[in-house]
Amino acid sequence: MQRQGSVGGTAAIRIRVAGGALLAAYLAFVAWFTLRPLDVPWVMPTNLRPFDGLRADFALGWTVGVRRVGEGLALLAPLGVLLPVAGGRLAVSPLGSLLRTAAATALLSLTVEMLQTSVPGQVVDVDSLLLNTAGAALAHAVVVPAGRARLRRRAERRSLTAVREEEPAQGRTPTIPRVGIAPWSDALPPSSP
Numbered sequence: 001m002q003r004q005g006s007v008g009g010t011a012a013i014r015i016r017v018a019g020g021a022l023l024a025a026y027l028a029f030v031a032w033f034t035l036r037p038l039d040v041p042w043v044m045p046t047n048l049r050p051f052d053g054l055r056a057d058f059a060l061g062w063t064v065g066v067r068r069v070g071e072g073l074a075l076l077a078p079l080g081v082l083l084p085v086a087g088g089r090l091a092v093s094p095l096g097s098l099l100r101t102a103a104a105t106a107l108l109s110l111t112v113e114m115l116q117t118s119v120p121g122q123v124v125d126v127d128s129l130l131l132n133t134a135g136a137a138l139a140h141a142v143v144v145p146a147g148r149a150r151l152r153r154r155a156e157r158r159s160l161t162a163v164r165e166e167e168p169a170q171g172r173t174p175t176i177p178r179v180g181i182a183p184w185s186d187a188l189p190p191s192s193p
Contacts, residue, residue, distance in 0.1 A: 106129065
């Protein structure tokens with residue numbers, strides 16, 4: 001049984017390491033994609049009012065608006081899965097995990113938006129922050145609880161299989177009456193004749 005526990009422990013460590021490596025690679029991609037200078041003749045002004053940019057995009061047409069919403073939701077959506085995988089905990093409150101993931105994504109998105117102020121051709125847009133956070137929260141809500149439930153069921157099946165594979169019990173151990181060599185004179189009260 002001890003061996004089974006160590007195998008499960010190494011699998012969990014491998015999943016955390018793989019999740020951490022994928023998370024680092026994805027963050028490097030996001031940094032490259034969002035912080036590269038753009039060679040454009042004209043840029044939109046900074047948008048600090050929620051949903052104003054989206055209204056302007058939908059005013060240009062539904063296809064433009066839907067494309068903009070889709071891009072905003074998709075950019076940081078993988079973080080909704082990669083952050084919990086890198087954390088590697090199975091027994092976590094679903095709501096707590098969702099809130100932690102959304103908060104971490106919001107902070108990361110805010111960091112990207114602030115760094116974009118120094119990049120030519122990039123502007124700060126509060127709608128991007130909202131859409132990025134919503135995309136990660138949506139991905140988390142769709143994938144992570146089902147994945148954790150599946151992993152918990154697999155762990156339960158393994159533990160049941162490990163119990164079945166153990167040697168069967170051989171019955172009760174017989175109790176042998178204690179045989180003393182000499183009487184305990186100091187422990188017993190003196191007897192009267």
